[in-house]
Amino acid sequence: MQGNNINLFEEFKKLKIELNLKDKFKTNFSQNVINTLLKLKPGETTTYSEIGNKINSKAYRAIGNVCKSNPIPLIIPCHRVLRKNGEIGGFMGKSDKTWETNLKKQLLKIEGYIQ
DNA sequence: CCCAATGTAGTCT
DNA sequence: AGACTACATTGGG
Numbered sequence: 470m471q472g473n474n475i476n477l478f479e480e481f482k483k484l485k486i487e488l489n490l491k492d493k494f495k496t497n498f499s500q501n502v503i504n505t506l507l508k509l510k511p512g513e514t515t516t517y518s519e520i521g522n523k524i525n526s527k528a529y530r531a532i533g534n535v536c537k538s539n540p541i542p543l544i545i546p547c548h549r550v551l552r553k554n555g556e557i558g559g560f561m562g563k564s565d566k567t568w569e570t571n572l573k574k575q576l577l578k579i580e581g582y583i584q
Numbered sequence: 585c586c587c588a589a590t591g592t593a594g595t596c597t
Numbered sequence: 598a599g600a601c602t603a604c605a606t607t608g609g610g
Contacts, residue, residue: 516606517605517606517607518606518607518608521606521607527606527607528606529606529607530604530605530606530607531604531606532605532606533604533605533606534603534604534605535605536605537604537605547605550605552605552606552607553606553607553608554606554607557605558605558606559604559605560605561605562604562605563605564604564605569605570605573605
């Protein structure tokens with residue numbers, strides 16, 4: 470059956486939603502973080518320290534803070550950011566084993582990063 | 585294991 | 598304005 474599968478990214482493209490990211494992310498730092506995140510493709514992951522290298526900053530923890538203020542998870546793919554030591558890291562403001570971090574794992578599964 | 589460094593936002597005084 | 602605090606982290610002692 471062909472028509473049963475939906476490519477979410479193609480569907481999103483069709484919607485042609487325009488986001489005013491500068492409105493939400495005012496500072497230089499946060500815009501750098503967001504721009505770096507938007508370059509990630511489905512199935513790709515990065516780490517807080519890797520983003521730090523790209524934007525020339527050591528504020529790894531602050532990178533998490535930017536993600537926390539992400540109004541639209543999935544469009545700004547904060548779930549593709551993992552800890553350098555392989556841990557899952559936090560999601561939507563929570564860092565321990567909560568439904569939020571579990572959702573993060575599920576998203577990575579869907580995108581094929583983990584089984 | 586403990587701890588300083590990092591950027592932002594929030595809460596005081 | 599300034600001081601202080603909490604964070605989805607990291608690398609070093």
